[in-house]
Amino acid sequence: MKRVFVDLERCLGCHSCMIACAVEHSLSKELFKAIQETPLPKPRIEVRTTEKGDSFPLQCRHCEEPYCIDACIAGAIRKDPETGLVLSDEKKCVGCWMCVMVCPFGVIRPSLVPDKREKVAIRCDLCQDRETPACVEACPTGALFFGEAEEFKKAAGKEGGKKNALLNSG
Amino acid sequence: MHYLIVGNCAAGVNAIEGIRKLDKDGEITVISNEDSLAYCRCLLTEYVMRARRGEDILYREEDFYKKNRVNLILGKEVVGVDVADKKVILQDESFLPYDKLLIATGATPKSLRIKGEEKYGVFGFRRLSDAEEIIKIAERTGKAVVFGGGLIGLKAAYGMKKRGIDVYVMVKSPRVLSQVVDAEAAQIIGRWLQENGISIRTGIGPQEILGDDEVEEVILDNGEKVRTNLVIVGKGVMCNTSLVKGSPIKTHWGILTDDFLQTNIEGIFAAGDVAETTDIATGNRTVNALWTAACEQGRIAGMNMVEMTKRYPGSIGANSADFFGLPFISVGFVRVREEGYEQLIRSNPKEFKYKKVVLKGNRLVGFTAIKDIENAGVYTALIRKKVNISPVKDILLEDYLDYPKVRDLLEEKEGLRESISMQGDTIRIA
Numbered sequence: 232m233k234r235v236f237v238d239l240e241r242c243l244g245c246h247s248c249m250i251a252c253a254v255e256h257s258l259s260k261e262l263f264k265a266i267q268e269t270p271l272p273k274p275r276i277e278v279r280t281t282e283k284g285d286s287f288p289l290q291c292r293h294c295e296e297p298y299c300i301d302a303c304i305a306g307a308i309r310k311d312p313e314t315g316l317v318l319s320d321e322k323k324c325v326g327c328w329m330c331v332m333v334c335p336f337g338v339i340r341p342s343l344v345p346d347k348r349e350k351v352a353i354r355c356d357l358c359q360d361r362e363t364p365a366c367v368e369a370c371p372t373g374a375l376f377f378g379e380a381e382e383f384k385k386a387a388g389k390e391g392g393k394k395n396a397l398l399n400s401g
Numbered sequence: 402m403h404y405l406i407v408g409n410c411a412a413g414v415n416a417i418e419g420i421r422k423l424d425k426d427g428e429i430t431v432i433s434n435e436d437s438l439a440y441c442r443c444l445l446t447e448y449v450m451r452a453r454r455g456e457d458i459l460y461r462e463e464d465f466y467k468k469n470r471v472n473l474i475l476g477k478e479v480v481g482v483d484v485a486d487k488k489v490i491l492q493d494e495s496f497l498p499y500d501k502l503l504i505a506t507g508a509t510p511k512s513l514r515i516k517g518e519e520k521y522g523v524f525g526f527r528r529l530s531d532a533e534e535i536i537k538i539a540e541r542t543g544k545a546v547v548f549g550g551g552l553i554g555l556k557a558a559y560g561m562k563k564r565g566i567d568v569y570v571m572v573k574s575p576r577v578l579s580q581v582v583d584a585e586a587a588q589i590i591g592r593w594l595q596e597n598g599i600s601i602r603t604g605i606g607p608q609e610i611l612g613d614d615e616v617e618e619v620i621l622d623n624g625e626k627v628r629t630n631l632v633i634v635g636k637g638v639m640c641n642t643s644l645v646k647g648s649p650i651k652t653h654w655g656i657l658t659d660d661f662l663q664t665n666i667e668g669i670f671a672a673g674d675v676a677e678t679t680d681i682a683t684g685n686r687t688v689n690a691l692w693t694a695a696c697e698q699g700r701i702a703g704m705n706m707v708e709m710t711k712r713y714p715g716s717i718g719a720n721s722a723d724f725f726g727l728p729f730i731s732v733g734f735v736r737v738r739e740e741g742y743e744q745l746i747r748s749n750p751k752e753f754k755y756k757k758v759v760l761k762g763n764r765l766v767g768f769t770a771i772k773d774i775e776n777a778g779v780y781t782a783l784i785r786k787k788v789n790i791s792p793v794k795d796i797l798l799e800d801y802l803d804y805p806k807v808r809d810l811l812e813e814k815e816g817l818r819e820s821i822s823m824q825g826d827t828i829r830i831a
């Protein structure tokens with residue numbers, strides 16, 4: 232199953248992934264129009280920092296046994312039996328934030344539906360309409376990798392010395 | 402193998418899925434005294450405010466039961482369990498045999514225990530049928546009185562207000578949410594509700610309900626009279642254990658369960674609002690009557706009905722809601738009244754902002770956040786995993802406390818859910 236993997240050592244914290252993600256999930260899908268939309272589109276990947284100050288891009292891990300599914304009082308979150316992706320149906324979401332409350336990674340966030348005032352919980356959907364997620368395409372250093380876990384391990388391993396690579400589950 | 406599940410909501414539905422994970426062939430029967438397919442009970446608020454219609458709140462697609470080969474019996478009540486003969490007794494005195502039984506009967510609103518309560522116009526806020534009746538009267542009269550300031554009472558009040566109904570909440574305690582958050586947080590939320598048009602009065606309860614067959618007036622315990630045709634009761638819930646009365650199945654607050662959610666009788670399990678489990682934050686036996694707990698327990702009980710393999714890590718009191726755009730989350734033990742706990746608080750009541758953590762020694766046991774709720778789940782994980790939080794104690798109240806800051810702490814611990822990615826997501830390539 233293809234996932235986004237992160238090579239933490241390569242991330243420079245430039246936030247290109249965040250911008251690309253927000254644009255991809257905007258109404259217009261164009262940067263200069265997206266920044267004028269209300270509400271301002273939010274990214275589903277965020278570059279955070281470790282206690283040492285190192286950059287740490289983070290998005291939904293699509294957990295094997297996700298807490299968020301149990302927590303969703305609207306039955307809006309499902310694990311796709313084929314792809315293993317944990318996806319939220321934003322039309323069903325009522326904005327109760329139960330998923331925000333239980334996600335151990337803090338990667339589900341309150342947001343507003345584009346063009347509407349309704350509140351929904353958003354998360355990485357691995358860009359269902361694209362071949363490669365927007366964040367991966369936008370990453371200038373190759374810190375984000377889209378592929379199978381085995382491929383990633385090989386790629387990261389060959390060059391050696393890459394500790395702390397963040398691997399998605401699933 | 403015949404699996405029988407009594408109750409068709411969060412716990413029951415997840416039990417079906419739990420069973421089907423491990424046993425594709427066994428026979429499953431689900432029986433419920435409600436008439437509708439499983440629906441999202443918690444969305445009665447959205448239903449009342451017209452944000453969702455009846456068909457929008459179904460918990461699973463209509464073909465769910467067919468797909469999972471479930472024999473669904475609706476509108477029938479189980480009144481007894483014959484443990485010796487392995488069968489349940491229905492109200493019409495018929496029987497249903499089982500090999501494995503799950504009791505997922507949930508809970509019922511507590512009554513007011515006052516005179517006149519049986520009159521038409523007094524409702525709990527629990528069933529779709531309650532909501533339907535409530536709407537009928539509210540549309541006619543435009544007014545509702547809610548007794549109880551817990552989450553259910555407030556959710557009912559919020560739904561009504563959003564529908565344009567005048568709502569009067571009366572709370573016996575000095576503030577709303579007295580069982581959910583601490584006094585300061587409760588004050589902030591209460592003030593917000595009032596600013597948004599919900600009338601709240603504290604220190605007041607009902608004494609008697611007047612009217613012929615229908616409610617016309619309520620006498621309050623201060624002697625005052627309030628005219629209304631609609632009274633909503635939000636005084637907490639009690640476990641639906643009546644079906645096991647007279648059987649050897651042991652109960653306390655709820656039906657007692659072990660680490661596998663089995664009762665004291667082999668082959669009989671309990672899950673959801675009816676089940677008493679161990680609280681992760683406090684270590685006490687309790688009923689955490691919550692959707693999240695019901696789903697997890699249902700699934701685990703279902704799996705254990707097939708094969709006793711899955712340990713239940715315990716439940717955790719965890720609430721989240723959003724009233725008029727003000728979100729709040731509260732997890733674990735937060736209403737500190739005794740020695741031995743440390744509380745760190747950042748409060749800005751003017752802006753309706755609040756954040757608090759409760760520590761016991763070097764463990765996080767509770768957490769409340771109002772308004773800024775991002776990363777709340779990281780705190781929940783720290784509570785669940787009983788992590789030593791000393792390394793991050795100084796930044797616990799900061800908005801930037803996020804997963805990367807506590808990753809090492811969380812990963813040192815073995816996962817509570819073996820397969821969750823928390824410890825599996827790191828590969829260290831030398």
Ligand SMILES: Cc1cc2nc3c(=O)[nH]c(=O)nc-3n(C[C@H](O)[C@H](O)[C@H](O)COP(=O)(O)OP(=O)(O)OC[C@H]3O[C@@H](n4cnc5c(N)ncnc54)[C@H](O)[C@@H]3O)c2cc1C
Binds near residue numbers: 327410480553673675
């Ligand atoms: C308005 C509202 C809002 C809520 N909001 C939240 C929230 O935001 N977050 C949260 O965590 N929780 C919330 N809850 C609580 C949540 O709904 C419950 O914890 C959850 O429904 C429990 O599921 P359950 O399957 O254990 O029991 P129930 O949902 O009570 O279902 C049990 C079923 O069994 C049936 N039954 C009972 N006895 C018998 C019998 N003898 N024979 C046959 N059938 C029987 C019942 O009629 C019912 O259909 C809310 C509840 C309400 C009412």
